[in-house]
Amino acid sequence: MLYLIGLGLSSVEDITVAGLKAVKQCTRVYLEAYTSILMAASKEDLEELYGCEVILADRELVESFSDTILEDADKVDVAFLVVGDPFGATTHTDLLLRARSLGIEIKTIHNASVMNAVGACGLQLYNFGQTVSLVFFTDNWKPDSFYDRIKENRQIGLHTLVLLDIKVKEQSFENMARGRKIYEPPRYMNIETAALQLLDIEDLRKEDVYGVDTPCVSISRLGSPQQKLVSATLSELANIDSGEPLHSLVILGNRVHEMELEFLLEFAEDKEKFKRAVEVEIEAGKTKLIQTVEDEEED
Amino acid sequence: MLYLIGLGLSSVEDITVAGLKAVKQCTRVYLEAYTSILMAASKEDLEELYGCEVILADRELVESFSDTILEDADKVDVAFLVVGDPFGATTHTDLLLRARSLGIEIKTIHNASVMNAVGACGLQLYNFGQTVSLVFFTDNWKPDSFYDRIKENRQIGLHTLVLLDIKVKEQSFENMARGRKIYEPPRYMNIETAALQLLDIEDLRKEDVYGVDTPCVSISRLGSPQQKLVSATLSELANIDSGEPLHSLVILGNRVHEMELEFLLEFAEDKEKFKRAVEVEIEAGKTKLIQTVEDEEED
Numbered sequence: 001m002l003y004l005i006g007l008g009l010s011s012v013e014d015i016t017v018a019g020l021k022a023v024k025q026c027t028r029v030y031l032e033a034y035t036s037i038l039m040a041a042s043k044e045d046l047e048e049l050y051g052c053e054v055i056l057a058d059r060e061l062v063e064s065f066s067d068t069i070l071e072d073a074d075k076v077d078v079a080f081l082v083v084g085d086p087f088g089a090t091t092h093t094d095l096l097l098r099a100r101s102l103g104i105e106i107k108t109i110h111n112a113s114v115m116n117a118v119g120a121c122g123l124q125l126y127n128f129g130q131t132v133s134l135v136f137f138t139d140n141w142k143p144d145s146f147y148d149r150i151k152e153n154r155q156i157g158l159h160t161l162v163l164l165d166i167k168v169k170e171q172s173f174e175n176m177a178r179g180r181k182i183y184e185p186p187r188y189m190n191i192e193t194a195a196l197q198l199l200d201i202e203d204l205r206k207e208d209v210y211g212v213d214t215p216c217v218s219i220s221r222l223g224s225p226q227q228k229l230v231s232a233t234l235s236e237l238a239n240i241d242s243g244e245p246l247h248s249l250v251i252l253g254n255r256v257h258e259m260e261l262e263f264l265l266e267f268a269e270d271k272e273k274f275k276r277a278v279e280v281e282i283e284a285g286k287t288k289l290i291q292t293v294e295d296e297e298e299d
Numbered sequence: 300m301l302y303l304i305g306l307g308l309s310s311v312e313d314i315t316v317a318g319l320k321a322v323k324q325c326t327r328v329y330l331e332a333y334t335s336i337l338m339a340a341s342k343e344d345l346e347e348l349y350g351c352e353v354i355l356a357d358r359e360l361v362e363s364f365s366d367t368i369l370e371d372a373d374k375v376d377v378a379f380l381v382v383g384d385p386f387g388a389t390t391h392t393d394l395l396l397r398a399r400s401l402g403i404e405i406k407t408i409h410n411a412s413v414m415n416a417v418g419a420c421g422l423q424l425y426n427f428g429q430t431v432s433l434v435f436f437t438d439n440w441k442p443d444s445f446y447d448r449i450k451e452n453r454q455i456g457l458h459t460l461v462l463l464d465i466k467v468k469e470q471s472f473e474n475m476a477r478g479r480k481i482y483e484p485p486r487y488m489n490i491e492t493a494a495l496q497l498l499d500i501e502d503l504r505k506e507d508v509y510g511v512d513t514p515c516v517s518i519s520r521l522g523s524p525q526q527k528l529v530s531a532t533l534s535e536l537a538n539i540d541s542g543e544p545l546h547s548l549v550i551l552g553n554r555v556h557e558m559e560l561e562f563l564l565e566f567a568e569d570k571e572k573f574k575r576a577v578e579v580e581i582e583a584g585k586t587k588l589i590q591t592v593e594d595e596e597e598d
Contacts, residue, residue, distance in 0.1 A: 085411055115424050
């Protein structure tokens with residue numbers, strides 16, 4: 001049996017009771033260690049709670065050597081641990097399809113991930129559109145497909161959850177070219193960088209998708225005792241110190257109810273400014289709605 | 300301290316290790332019992348694991364008598380248990396705002412909910428648009444605002460998660476009018492009803508948002524050992540027997556990758572038919588994309 005077990009957001013004890021039971025009966029335990037990190041727990045912490053060795057699975061192992069992970073999994077129990085939920089942003093579909101083709105039974109134990117726990121900011125999950133990812137820009141590589149996605153969301157009033165890049169066990173271009181297995185130190189995008197990169201693309205594309213005054217919520221260390229939410233405009237977020245990882249960001253749409261706004265204001269330093277920013281957003285939404293109705297009447 | 304604790308999807312053991320620890324130290328434990336149900340666990344099962352009494356909190360208690368729940372929570376620990384994640388489809392913002400105003404500290408322990416565990420069907424969560432709810436129709440009440448939301452999602456190629464109505468502790472109109480506290484037996488919408496209601500609204504609105512051949516995935520008893528997924532067209536789903544609750548439904552958009560399709564086919568009875576339905580969907584998406592580009596060029 002292949003157990004796909006979600007570890008939740010932050011500490012060793014965020015695993016479910018059922019998940020812990022399952023992992024304790026497994027012969028081999030792998031931890032997917034390249035799409036996210038468990039913020040407040042080391043490999044050793046996990047090994048102590050589970051009472052067994054935890055094998056770190058990097059991208060190479062999961063994507064190129066999945067048969068190593070799946071070896072004998074038709075006879076013994078193997079655990080594949082994933083931070084958050086096993087079907088979070090990355091679904092590991094290739095590993096599962098491979099397991100299926102080998103006739104290996106699969107059991108999933110779900111857990112919280114940023115995709116649902118983002119509701120902690122108080123915005124209804126119903127009003128979120130598609131989630132986007134933001135990768136670290138370089139001088140000559142600024143992939144901006146997220147901009148079109150945010151545009152689609154905002155045109156219909158929806159919020160956008162922006163997931164921020166993490167780079168774990170990455171090689172420099174030179175080391176890769178020379179085949180040297182030397183890895184760069186891990187990097188986690190912070191809120192400041194994310195806000196600057198977002199504004200950078202608005203400056204380049206100029207389609208008025210969002211701007212310096214667009215209301216946002218920064219979400220740092222979600223689900224940990226050090227969790228911090230900040231309600232602020234995009235330009236304010238470009239100037240905060242968001243601290244330790246992990247971070248993500250919500251760009252608000254115009255579907256914000258009074259009670260949600262009240263909830264968000266608790267996280268705003270300049271409450272009046274944030275309130276005004278949200279009101280402008282809502283007002284713009286109403287104008288667009290009237291415009292759309294007029295357009296349709298003309299048709 | 301007010302602990303908001305997510306119970307996850309199905310069994311008593313879906314609570315996290317941290318959540319169980321917290322609930323065991325609480326003086327009073329409430330279970331929110333009107334927006335969802337824990338499929339494979341009774342109140343007694345919970346009480347046995349927690350070693351304490353669990354008080355069922357209906358809508359009236361949470362919305363009108365929240366001060367009863369919050370009594371003394373500045374001095375003792377009170378748990379408010381929510382099936383799924385505490386910030387799932389319903390965020391209980393009013394309860395939290397009230398707790399805040401009373402100066403009560405709040406701690407959230409997250410868990411899986413259908414909003415992220417829906418990824419189990421193999422579709423990337425990135426390609427889901429806004430989630431919608433479908434309520435039970437009556438002869439003269441067919442609320443159809445979900446139709447506009449699904450339209451918005453499908454116009455930009457996104458999948459839609461459709462949450463299906465549950466009715467717990469509801470009064471008949473007559474009993475309510477006469478002030479008799481007699482409640483109807485609980486009802487949970489199944490896949491067949493959902494599919495029929497969706498097609499009913501398409502028949503009435505005729506905006507060609509979806510149709511009998513639109514590919515969907517039905518998700519029954521998610522996260523339980525009896526979990527069952529069915530990939531089928533909407534009209535096929537109107538004729539299945541989806542069995543015990545809970546159920547939800549995904550209406551596919553046109554952003555489906557080859558590997559996702561391969562994953563979905565495992566859940567299809569008529570694989571060829573489903574594959575064709577998805578291919579038609581993708582093809583229609585491409586046509587619309589070309590159309591949009593032409594329109595923009597004309598502008």
